[in-house]
Each structure stands twice: as C-alpha cells, then as structure tokens.
Amino acid sequence: MLDGYAPPEAGYDELLAPDGTVREPWRGVLAEVTASGPAGLLGRRLEIERLLRAEGVTTTVVDRAPAAGVPVDGVADDRQALWSLDPLPLVIDSDTWRTVETGVSQRAALCDLVLADCYGPRRLLGRGLIPPEFVFANPGFLRPCDGAAGRRPHSLMTWGIDVARGPRGELRAVGDHAQAPSGLGYALVNRSILSRVLPVAHRSSGVERLAGFVRAFRAGIHRAAPVGAEEPQAAVLTSGPHSELYFEHTSLAAGLGLPLVEGRDLEVRDDRLWIRSLTGRHPVDVLVRRLGDTWCDPVELRADSVIGVPGLLHAVRQGRVAVTNPIGVGLLEHRGLAGLLGPLARALLGEDLVLRGPESWWCGSPTGLSHVLAHLDRLVLHLVDGSDPTPPIAGDTLSTGALQALRDRVRSRPGAWVGCEPILPSTTPTVGSGGVLESRPFVLRTFLTSGGDADGPGSYGYTVLPGGLARVGGALRWSGTRETHPVVSKDTWVIATDPAPQQSTWLRSSAPGTTRGSAALDAEQPSPLPARSGARLFVLGRALEHAEGVIRLIRTIWTRIDQPTGSGGRPAAQSLSVLIDVLTTAIAFDAVSEPAPEADVAPDPIPWSGFGRPCGPDEHPPTMLRRAATATVLEVGVRQGLAPVVEMAVQAAYALREQLSADSWQLVGDLDETIPFLRRRGSDPLPDLQSTLERLLRTLLALAGLAAESMERDQAWHALEAGRRLERARSTTKLIRSLLVDQRAGEVEDLLLESALKASESLIVFRRRNRASLRVPDALDLLIYDRDNPRSTVSQLDRLVTHLRALAREPDGFPGSPGRPASEAISVLERTDAARLAAVDGTPGRRRDLDLTLGRVDVALATVLDRVRGTLFSDPRLSPLAPPARASTRERGQGGR
C-alpha cells in the first residue's frame, strides 16, 4: 500500500521517518485503513461523501462575478459545495501534541495580555515593546472599543491558531484567527463522520475525544456574561445564509444549544441587547458573533454594514452585553505582531515562546526594511493589515522586473509590509485519485477556549481542542500564513497515552437541527424564534404548498391532454383551454413576506397566444392544441412556475437549517436535486418529467407529513402552518373562481368541475358521496364549506386563524391583527351557502354571487398576507444616515473667499 508513497526529500513527513519506517502512532490506524487496498479507500471516500450529503455539510459558494464561460442559469444565487474530507486522518502522537497544546495556549494567553494593554493603558508602546504603528496605524484597532475590549482576563474566549511543522520537525504557529475563528464546526463534523467511516480504528487506537472541549466552550460563553447576569442568555450571531460558512454557524448554534440570529433579529434598547422574536423581546447577555469586527455595529463602525446591530458597541460599553470574542480583537491579526511575540513573552510572561512563528521582519523599522530589501528574492511578503485580502507575494517566484517593482512598493510604504521566511510544511498521506496514498503538505488549525478548568502548568487557563482541522494543500509549497483554499480537509487524531473513557461526542447528539436547544445555557426554556426565522418558515410553508398546488394542477391538465379526442374532442379541448388559462395565472407566486434580496421571482406569465392560439379552440385541430398545451405546461407551468418556487423553498429551508430535523433535511436535498430537471427547457421526454413531478409531489407530501407528525407545536410550527394554510386557501379560491364562475355548456362544465375537484384532491370524496351525479352546488359545498374536507376553503381559513392567533402578539380582536381578515372571510362565506353561490344569472350564464363572494375572500387573504408582512415579520431596510450635502455652503466651509 505504501509502494510509491514518496515524500519530498527536503521536508518532514508525518507518516514516514527518514529511514522509511512508519512512525509509531500511525501503525494501528494505517493497518486498518490500508487493509482493503485502494478499492477500500475509494469505498470509504464514497461513504464519506454520502454522509456529508446526508447531513448537508457544505460551504456556500459565494457568487462573485461569474467566471467567463460559466453559464449563469436563471436566478443567480448561492450554491452549496459539498465539504471535502479525506478518509485518512492526520495522526499526532501525544508528545508532539503536548508541545502544540502548550504552545498555542501560551500564545493565546500572551495575545490576551497584549489585547488588554492595547485597549487599555498602552504601556507596551511606552516600553517600546510594540511600535505605535501596530496600534495607531492598524485598521484593526477600533477606537470606539477602547477601554471595552480586553477589559477582563481571558477576554479571548476562543482563538484559532494555524500550526505547521517545518523541515527539521520544528513546530511553528503560522496564523492567528481572532475575530471569529472559523473551522471549529467543520472539525467537529469531520470527527463525527470519520468515526463512523473508520469505527474500528477510531475505537481501538485511543483517539482523544472532543466532547470535553465543547463543554469548556459552553462554559466559556457562560463565563463571558456580564457581571450580574444570573442566568445568562446567549445567542450565535451569523452573517446570514449568504455567508460562505453558514453551515458552520448553524451547526455551532445547534451544538451549543443556542439560537442562531442575524443582525436584523437583534436590537439594542435600554442599553441592552434583545432578540426580536415572534413572542416579544428576549434579552441576550452573551453574543457569540461569527462576523468580522467592523461589521458588528453600523453606528460606530462600518456605516454600510446591514448585517450588524446598531448600537451594539454602546450596549457593550455599558457592560450590559458581552460579545465574544470582543469587538476589536482584529488588532491582533496585524501580521507584524507575530514577530514581536518572542520579546513580549519574555517581558510579560518571563518565558521563551514555545511555538515560534516564521522568522519575520517588519519593514517599518530600518533594520527590518534593509533585511527584507536585501533578501526580497527568497522571502514571502505580506501586507500587515490582517483584513487585506491581497495574497502574499513569494519573492522567489518573481522576475527581476517584478522584484524591482515590489522593492519600490515596499519602499514607498514600508510600515505596511512584513517579510517572512517561507515555510515548507510537513507532508501527510492523503488519498489521491485511484485510491493511492500521496504525500501532501498541510496546515493544522487548532482551537482554544478559556472556558475550561485547565489550570495546570502550561495550560495558561486555556483548553485546546485535541485535534483540529487539518487542511491539505494541492501544491507542495504553502505560501505562508494566508488562507488558501485547501484541496481537502482532514480529521486530526491525537493518540492518547492513557485514553479517556468514551464519551458521547457532541456532534452526534446534536447534529444540525435535531433539536433547537435552549436559550439559557443552564435552564431549559423554549428558545425564542427570531422574527426573521418566523418569516422564512412562513415563506417555506407557502412555497411548499404552492408547489404542491401547481403540480396537482399540472397533473389534472395532463389528464385532459391525454384524454382521447374524437367525438368528445371539442368539450375536452374547451375545458383544456380553460385549464391552461388557469395555469398561466395560478403559477404566479407572490413572494412578499420574504424581504430583499430575494425579489419576487414570479415570472411574467407568458401569454398563451404565444403558443399559437390566435382564435378559439374550436377552430383548432385537437392535436395542435394538445401540442401547444403541452408546451405551455412545460414552459410556463414547470420551468417558470414550479422551478423558482421549489428553489425558493430550498433557499428558505437552507436559511432555516438549524430549525429542521435531519429527516427534513434529506427531503430538502431531494427537492434541491429536482430543480435542474424542472429548469431544463422543453426537450424532456414527457414521461421523465411526469415521473419527476410525481417524485417531487411525494417529497412535498413527506415534508408535510413530517411537519404534522414530528414538529413541536411551537411558534416555528405555527409560522410554517400559517403559510401553508394561507397559500392553500388562496389557491383553492382562485381555482374555483376561474373554473366555475362562467357557466359553460353541460359537458365542458362537467369536465371543469371534475378538474376542480381533482386539482383540490377532493374528487374521490365527491364521487363517494355523490355517486354519479355531478352538480355544481354539491361540488361547491365540498370545496368551500365542508369542514370535514381538510381541503375546503373554510377549514383552511379556520386553521389559518388558529395559527395566526398563536403567532400574534396582540389578541385576535385587535383591529390590525393579521388573523382578523381571515375571520371576516369566514363570516362572508357563512352569510351565504353553496346553493346560492351556484345560482346562475344572465346570458351567457354567470355565477355572480360566487364571483363576488370569492373575490372578497381573495381580497381578505391578500390583506392577511400584507399584515403578516407588515406586523409579524416587520423588517424595515437599514441605511446609513445621509452625509451632509457638500453642495451647501451652509454646511461646508466658510463662504468668505
């Protein structure tokens, strides 16, 4: 198996010692993993992919400017890329691990002291240990946070440090991630999956468990709470579903049992931070934020941030809420700071640095500048600003001309640059194509928290996740500390000398979304449902129901298309043409309650005449009509009608993933997979499409079943159900109105009546009750009034009222309450009855009462939708205050010249 495994000669390989023997800690793991040969490894890789897919472990592909030659199909949106995990873990022996652990803990403790000083007395500047530039010229130094960040010991509640091993086996810290260290969620998922794929090796080789770290992390959140908060409430702040790492945010929130919120779910009032939920405001004492420093508060930081919380810094300064890590820690990501940690460790801790970084020279000092300029061709140059996305520049890859240009750039602004010795990271075996092992360089991201009980020497009060996220690069050279997109990730196994007793791993008991967990860290109480999640559930309910309705309608139309023509052809053709008209109007989905950026996706209905119906169907040969009808169903019904709604449902579900159970998540995945089929243009063979729609319908029904059978009857459920009921009531009303208001010739009307019943899933009940006779009043009674028919308008309205009542903060009688128009719609219907609605007047015959009554119901339902949007899920746009107009001499300058 190791034949052909050839680590580079110059470097350090984790698996093989220089004499070619397998290093001790790898032996057990390697034996199991390689026992079944390349085929076994490939099989495990497939199994990993299956598990990743089943759990929905993805990264969001952020839609930047589409690359040339990449087709942009339909709505440009965020796609999900499957996470990638190698079947072979990175194995680390316990001695090496102790060094890593001590080293990163010391580094975190040191950085914590630096943070406290830089946002406090700034004595390190006076003592000459930190150049003033590192604070005052550092964009990460946020002046509004002065005195607030680093106020308490161990303000750095969590910390991510990248570690690499150099060619001589020495360990180095090559990157610091302070603001919201990413990767922890993925590291935990990696373990959860790999322990299932390599169960024997995982059990038998004494791998250190991760559960303890998660408990320490929770304790850290607890400890960060402001003094006086008795039962601290915490929440995880995400930058939203469009974030590249949204999966991680959801899994972290689910794992910690905390509500996941966006900036728009929060508000600062009375110096405190609150979650705006459907049931009112809930206080937040600790905010675990997953967005960058400057995005956190548009009032005092970036004014253009719409993902932050206005006034958050004010609440932080008042000491009423703790943000962790504190806003302002980005200061520590200054890339010149790493080079000063040695002297700082001696000055502040009285120790040498355990984990050194790459040798580096800051060009802001004359000696640093001259060294860097003299050795530019072999150093890696970084901008010191940790938030600058410019990739580092490796001198040895540059031409003479480019080197000179770089020299000029450095000279013109020396303080902005730092030069580092390149590091050739050690290599580790990775499963390559064909299942053979290849030697690839990697960097290990370690994670720390100050929440544990670690107090031994060398812990510095920090607990380290035993393992971490190893990221394997494609090329042999790792160009420095900069994030590079890894080819594949790895789980990291620290082999314990005395294995800890087996504990349930954190992630398995709380894979994304099995429970929503509790808001309090200790007390069990229902988690508040953020208003935006409520809005998304409502949209999800509506979109799912709408999709189901459209499929049923399409199915009904197909029945008509397939009906034999001949002598009965004309009525069939006429009813078909009416149904097609209904389809072109019914597919429009009014996406109002979900605010921007998801704009209304309803396409302009394509006029049916576009398919060649300049005159009435009577003049058309049935075959042409059928062909045109089929084309309309495909283009308007499926491609333009169904696909965007299913996509909207999938997006809403994705944004809600922490609310959904694992089973629901799989069904959402199934929905997602049908979208390309729905989007495809006309050429599909019909039977394929029909079976796709049947499958889609089954998925939708399964989702409805899960909601009915497995969801807790809480606010989330009410929001989802309110959406469903509203949509079904609306579509039934529209369907009846457009099919039955105009009286038609006997046979045509019969066919339409049958279609209305079929599309409302009420035909079988109707047949059973009414045997052979097909009378309009009977049908209307069943479709509108019958409370025993779960699809009747009245029973939908009843349920809608119930759900809205449960959601609304005001009592139902409140004049502006969303449920009120629904109650009124019921009264409107009850003032008349099926017989009167079926009455026909005038020639050509028209059911005027039916039209008027259902028209009023439709208006009432539109009002419900408006009110739900306006009150329950109110979410006004956030914009910066206008800057003073510089055109006015009154504001700007003095006009005396």
Added chain:
Amino acid sequence: MNYLVVHRTHYRYAGTVTRCCNEAHLRPRETATQHCLAHRLEVEPEAATWGERIDFFGNPATDFTVDGPFEDLVVIATSRVDVVEGTPPPDGGPAWEEARDWIAADRTPTGLDARQYCFDSPLVRVEPDLHAYALGSFGAGRPLIDGVRDLAARIHAEFRYEPGFTTVSTPLADVLRHRRGVCQDFAHLAIACCRAVGLSARYVSGYLETEPPSGGQRLTGADASHAWASTFVPGWGWFDIDPTNDRVAGVSYVTTAWGRDYSDVSPLRGVVFGGGPTQSLEVSVDVVRLPPTGPPAPTRPSRR
C-alpha cells in the same frame, strides 16, 4: 469672547422611519482656550434613549435613538462658548525635521498622543504626489511653524473654494489634481501634507464667526460648520491653522471636536430603519457674538 452657536440639522425621508440610532459630535469640547458654558441638544421627535460619553480623542459624544414612526428628524445643538486668546506660538519653532524626529522617538504619553496623528486614516491617505506637494513648504531646515503657515498660504492661493465639486468620498488625490474643494478637503490636504513628511496633524471641526460687513446687519444663518487642521509643535503644543482662509485659528474659532480626519468627528452619524428610497438633509449654523457682560441664556431655537 462669548459665542452662541445654534447648529440645526433637518433630515427629510421619503418614507416612514421606524427607528434611528445615532452618534452626535455636537457639544463643543473643553480646550486650553475654550470653555463650554452651556449646551443643549434637542431632537424632534423626542429621543427614546440618551447616552453621553467622552470618545477616544477626548471629545464629548452623544448616543441617541429615536423611535418612529416619523418622516422628519430635526437635531438642534445650542451651545454657549467662551473662547480666550491663547499664548502665541514661538517664532518659527523648531526645524520641521527636528520636530519629526522628536515625535517619532518620544515614548511619553504626550509623544504617543502626537504620534497617533502621524499615520494614514480612513479619509487621509498619503500618496506620492501629496508628498511632492508637501515638500514645497518643507525645505531643509525650515522652522516648523513657518512651513505650516506657508502650506496654508499655498493651499489658499492655489486651490479654488468650490462647493459641490467634491463629496465625502472624493479622494484627496482628486482634490489635488483639480485644485478645488471645500474646507474639509483643504483641512484634509494640509493634514496629509504634514503626515507625508512625518509630522503629526489632526482634523479639527467647529465653527467660525464671520465678520458682518462693516456697518451692515449680521446675516443669520450665513455661517456654517467649519474645519481646519492642527499640527503638533514639540515643546509648545498644538498649532491650529485654517488653510481655507489662510489664517491661524484663533479667538474667532469655536472647536467642537478633533480626530484623525472627518470620519472620527462627523457631527451626526448613524442608521435609520425604513425611510424609503430617498432622504434629504438641510443644515444651518448660526454663530452669534454675545455681549461681553450679562450674556442671555441660550434662546430657544425656532422650529420650522
């Protein structure tokens, strides 16, 4: 000299605002030559929450929120300020290179305070052509204050005061290229030139009393909020210079706040929820010289 300053800001929104959160830098700060006798900040509609604090640069700042619904927001700051003549700066002062080296080396709190204003800031980024422009005033061995006064004189002579040409986001390079701008631009320009040669310079926002035409009635509302630059003279202190008017900023200048540039001390900043697609803004400032004895209490500003 006693002044009454009324600074009125009126935002109009096309739609309903449900809430706004703001930070104001409108209360004149205390300085060695200035004392704020009285200050009142009024917000219409009434603010829901207030918070007073001192910001990083020592300026008074006010955080406030206003709950809607409203379509108009009016903020009126009324201040009574006493300004006295400071000690005159030394003739010329140290050579600018000497000042530069002193600031770079000094690690005392005073030195570090001056040092923080030596670097690029959000709106002031030193580019090579700014450096070249600066060197026109900082020849070898020239006394610092001479150099700074010369810089102000050159900006005054070579640049045209033209409201509307620039916006808040116009880069300094454009101001330099087109030789046009308003007082903020000229203050930023002077600051950039000082920093380009390694000197410390900060941005001062405030007001300037405009002399009434001789014998004429003072025009109410003709004044505006103003901005100028200040540079640190080692061994003496901060030297305020107004490049817009080529004057040393003395007793007719009321200081509100200072920072690295405009972005640190904008009179009002914040966010609104809602408000529709457009907003408009109207600002007026009155600076009235009060009689030296028995000054009246701040008058209640009229609301329109």
